Amino acid sequence: MSDYLHGYVHTEYERLLHQARFLEQEVYPFIDLKHCNHLLEMGCGVGAQTRILLERFPQLHITAIDRSAEELEVASQQLPGDLQHRVRFVQADLLHFQAEEKADAAFCCWMLEHASNPEAILQNIRRSLSADGQIYLTEVENNSLEVRPHSSALDAYWEAYNRLQLHLKGWPFIGQNLEHHLQSAGFEHIHVLPHPMHYSHHNTERLKDFCAYWWRLIDSASEPLLRGGYISEEQHRLSREHLLNLHQHPQASFRYTFVQAKALAGNKP
Numbered sequence: 001m002s003d004y005l006h007g008y009v010h011t012e013y014e015r016l017l018h019q020a021r022f023l024e025q026e027v028y029p030f031i032d033l034k035h036c037n038h039l040l041e042m043g044c045g046v047g048a049q050t051r052i053l054l055e056r057f058p059q060l061h062i063t064a065i066d067r068s069a070e071e072l073e074v075a076s077q078q079l080p081g082d083l084q085h086r087v088r089f090v091q092a093d094l095l096h097f098q099a100e101e102k103a104d105a106a107f108c109c110w111m112l113e114h115a116s117n118p119e120a121i122l123q124n125i126r127r128s129l130s131a132d133g134q135i136y137l138t139e140v141e142n143n144s145l146e147v148r149p150h151s152s153a154l155d156a157y158w159e160a161y162n163r164l165q166l167h168l169k170g171w172p173f174i175g176q177n178l179e180h181h182l183q184s185a186g187f188e189h190i191h192v193l194p195h196p197m198h199y200s201h202h203n204t205e206r207l208k209d210f211c212a213y214w215w216r217l218i219d220s221a222s223e224p225l226l227r228g229g230y231i232s233e234e235q236h237r238l239s240r241e242h243l244l245n246l247h248q249h250p251q252a253s254f255r256y257t258f259v260q261a262k263a264l265a266g267n268k269p
């Protein structure tokens with residue numbers, strides 16, 4: 001079994017590209033890189049956020065780091081030619097990566113949840129930032145999911161999904177620990193902002209799209225979940241049906257809160 005929950009496969013690459021655009025309006029209001037010239041992107045994957053960052057902040061130059069050579073290859077292929085010269089893709093483990101020159105900021109989205117030692121990664125990246133360099137984190141908080149009406153198959157799926165991630169030494173509940181991790185890694189002026197999302201039958205279209213997105217997210221782990229006996233074929237089928245039909249229910253609602261944090265590198269040794 002790969003130690004990466006979603007797997008390094010083509011469908012996952014497409015899912016990441018879709019996800020970044022789908023959540024762009026939720027994630028980016030918090031991210032202010034207007035005054036940043038050199039950004040370190042931690043765990044860039046297939047460059048889904050890289051492209052958004054380059055489009056939103058035209059002065060930005062990015063060192064985009066990931067451990068997966070295959071994803072970096074997809075990242076450089078999917079980036080339009082006119083943006084290519086502003087990015088350098090680097091294959092490295094963030095636990096050991098060192099920038100040649102100190103950067104102004106670091107950006108990390110949906111990555112620390114997959115790192116076995118998030119605090120050590122934050123500590124290491126801090127060394128590559130200038131003292132007034134800022135870090136932006138966006139992470140999951142999987143305790144926050146509430147889907148109504150309730151489905152015992154979906155509950156079982158979600159519990160298994162989180163259990164598998166824990167088994168793979170990931171952190172499905174890392175959102176609530178971001179402040180602590182940043183503090184322990186030596187960051188200062190830490191600001192944490194939970195970002196609640198709530199969709200209901202009042203906005204059926206968004207609810208429908210969100211549930212379809214969510215199914216795609218959790219289905220990306222279905223292969224190891226089924227193979228490992230974490231869930232049954234029946235639970236998989238019922239969870240899919242429940243999510244994809246939720247918007248038709250008159251009392252339907254979907255709630256999830258992800259967590260964002262920003263902090264300064266400071267000059268502690």
Ligand SMILES: C[S@@+](CC[C@H](N)C(=O)[O-])C[C@H]1O[C@@H](n2cnc3c(N)ncnc32)[C@H](O)[C@@H]1O
Nearest residue numbers: 016043044045048066067068093094109111114
């Ligand atoms: C869910 S993907 C997110 C990719 C991108 N940030 C996005 O939002 O589309 C997580 C990425 O983190 C990378 N990753 C996880 N641990 C890493 C580490 N220790 N060093 C470098 N990359 C890592 C994985 O290879 C994967 O590409």
